[in-house]
Amino acid sequence: MVMKAMVLYKPGPVENEPLILEDRDVPEIGRDEVLLEIKCCGVCRTDLHIVEGELKPIKLPVIPGHQVVAVVKEVGKDVDDVSVGDRVGVPWLYWACGKCKYCRRGLENLCEHALFTGYSVDGGYAEYMVAKKGFVHPLPKTHDDCHAAPLLCAGAVGYRALRLTGLVDRGEGVLGLFGFGASAHLILQAAKALGLKVYVFTHSPWKIEYAYKLGADWAGETRSNPPMKLDAAIVFAPVSWVFIEALKKLDKGGRVVLGEIYMTPIEKLDYSLLWYEREVKTTANVTRRDVREFLELAEKHYIMPDITIYKLEEANKALSDLKHGKIKGQAVLRIK
Ligand SMILES: [Zn+2]
Ligand SMILES: [Zn+2]
Numbered sequence: 001m002v003m004k005a006m007v008l009y010k011p012g013p014v015e016n017e018p019l020i021l022e023d024r025d026v027p028e029i030g031r032d033e034v035l036l037e038i039k040c041c042g043v044c045r046t047d048l049h050i051v052e053g054e055l056k057p058i059k060l061p062v063i064p065g066h067q068v069v070a071v072v073k074e075v076g077k078d079v080d081d082v083s084v085g086d087r088v089g090v091p092w093l094y095w096a097c098g099k100c101k102y103c104r105r106g107l108e109n110l111c112e113h114a115l116f117t118g119y120s121v122d123g124g125y126a127e128y129m130v131a132k133k134g135f136v137h138p139l140p141k142t143h144d145d146c147h148a149a150p151l152l153c154a155g156a157v158g159y160r161a162l163r164l165t166g167l168v169d170r171g172e173g174v175l176g177l178f179g180f181g182a183s184a185h186l187i188l189q190a191a192k193a194l195g196l197k198v199y200v201f202t203h204s205p206w207k208i209e210y211a212y213k214l215g216a217d218w219a220g221e222t223r224s225n226p227p228m229k230l231d232a233a234i235v236f237a238p239v240s241w242v243f244i245e246a247l248k249k250l251d252k253g254g255r256v257v258l259g260e261i262y263m264t265p266i267e268k269l270d271y272s273l274l275w276y277e278r279e280v281k282t283t284a285n286v287t288r289r290d291v292r293e294f295l296e297l298a299e300k301h302y303i304m305p306d307i308t309i310y311k312l313e314e315a316n317k318a319l320s321d322l323k324h325g326k327i328k329g330q331a332v333l334r335i336k
Contacts, residue, residue, distance in 0.1 A: 179235065
């Protein structure tokens, strides 16, 4: 059996269309694996970093894509958590060992042997893929296939960043969101559902309006001053000056969480911006707990992404539109 896939052989500027449409054999599964027939796959900024080469390649050629909505087509002998016909999602964390010191501390996102979907193994820009037992997730009934896809990374990794701010446990506080794209527009809804005050900082006038529409308490230009100091901030933009802007607006004892896997070099950091016990934390990858909790939250509070749909063969265009800030919400490839 053959399938269509968008394959990356050599990273390069997305304008040069580095992803190539190919016919490939449908992969075979092992005892602890499932074969998935893919319905949709979200297009994430991390995919852009993989395709353009800011993230060092682990496997080439590779099929990107790590927000996979699929139906189980076949299960291996040892698989007991899903059955043929189930609708499931596959996130960025493809597999973790469960044995290393990080896994034992509940930090499987930092696992020494972790595999990542669409990076160290083939992902969802294809008609089929293989996933591991225990690492596929049931999806909320409230969301159709294409609206479920963004929950798996934009939502789940954003939710990890939100948890790392400490405000979820506190149940109150002022949260600043810097950069208002695929993640932030979901995390705004989640943070409001969890009782936080949310300020949004963005450089696009249309996104300010959009943030208010989704329930922001205040929204403004990235360099402008909010009505109150921030207890925590999440920076979703991969640019260091935006991170510095977030630090400037942070209250004493506050924390900035960097939600991106990549950031431009930080050239100058004045110590006074960190003084008074301000903290900076990065978000690396995602755990199954983050994914499951966010999927439940999305179902309970009807947290719905805005999506722009592309065909599988338009993956280069979707990534280019993402790069140039043309997408409202998140791009999703509809595959079947
Ligand atoms: Zn591990
Ligand atoms: Zn992602």
